[in-house]
């Protein structure tokens with residue numbers, strides 16, 4: 001069925017952002033969508049109805065990046081940087097409560113990031129929602145959770161040197177996860193392992209984080225080698241070909257692991273909820289943030305745009321004016337079609 005006309009421009013806006021290379025520091029929107037689609041298909045046989053149920057949860061996997069513009073607390077939910085802590089710090093021993101963990105680490109959320117706690121919080125919400133038959137909320141929390149799970153599998157979301165800024169490799173974040181991955185990664189490279197019940201989600205999330213962080217040195221080294229092989233440039237095809245050659249295994253295995261782990265968390269929520277019957281899928285999920293209720297439109301009234309840097313504001317203005325024009329074309333053409341069909345039916 002066609003969605004109600006009023007949501008079309010929003011949907012278009014979201015789809016347009018999928019194609020923007022560096023709208024946010026995160027896997028390109030395309031990868032979030034591929035991960036969610038594959039994770040839905042990876043639901044175990046006893047949860048087979050979730051394969052259809054999760055279909056409208058695919059696109060909302062990109063919404064958390066779009067909430068950043070209107071919710072200043074959103075950014076910190078997308079990363080966790082264990083290398084901010086003392087070298088002998090044990091991340092597995094950190095409190096499972098976010099506020100207590102931040103107090104124990106001695107950092108504000110935006111310094112270290114809080115992705116692991118965001119994931120376990122949304123997992124608990126998804127589980128409760130399934131248990132109480134609130135399937136719309138379950139779908140929304142599960143879709144939002146997918147984003148943070150995918151982000152944590154991107155190694156540069158697990159280090160304080162997230163953009164190579166400490167090693168004179170500025171821009172490596174977007175070059176790797178967005179530009180390179182969009183150019184070379186194909187969804188058929190994903191062959192996830194079967195989804196399993198996760199006994200201790202907090203511990204599992206920290207294990208994924210630790211593994212992701214362990215890949216950082218090789219990724220930074222690959223950037224140095226690729227740049228050298230491309231005559232000192234990072235904007236050439238030969239640079240990207242070399243970078244892909246050196247990081248393909250890591251990137252593919254991380255995206256694949258994100259699929260396995262996401263489907264495992266969805267399965268875990270359902271098992272812990274008592275395996276309730278899964279309903280028919282919703283047609284579409286609301287775009288508003290599950291954390292703060294903000295929308296995905298950064299120009300919405302009341303958003304804290306005044307606090308954003310001028311360059312970001314200009315960039316947003318360009319994006320949103322392009323979207324406005326596209327939305328206008330869609331509305332005008334549908335009005336035109338409506339008039340034509342009325343004329344054809346003699347009304």
Ligand SMILES: [Zn+2]
Nearest residue numbers: 026065078151
């Ligand atoms: Zn993100």
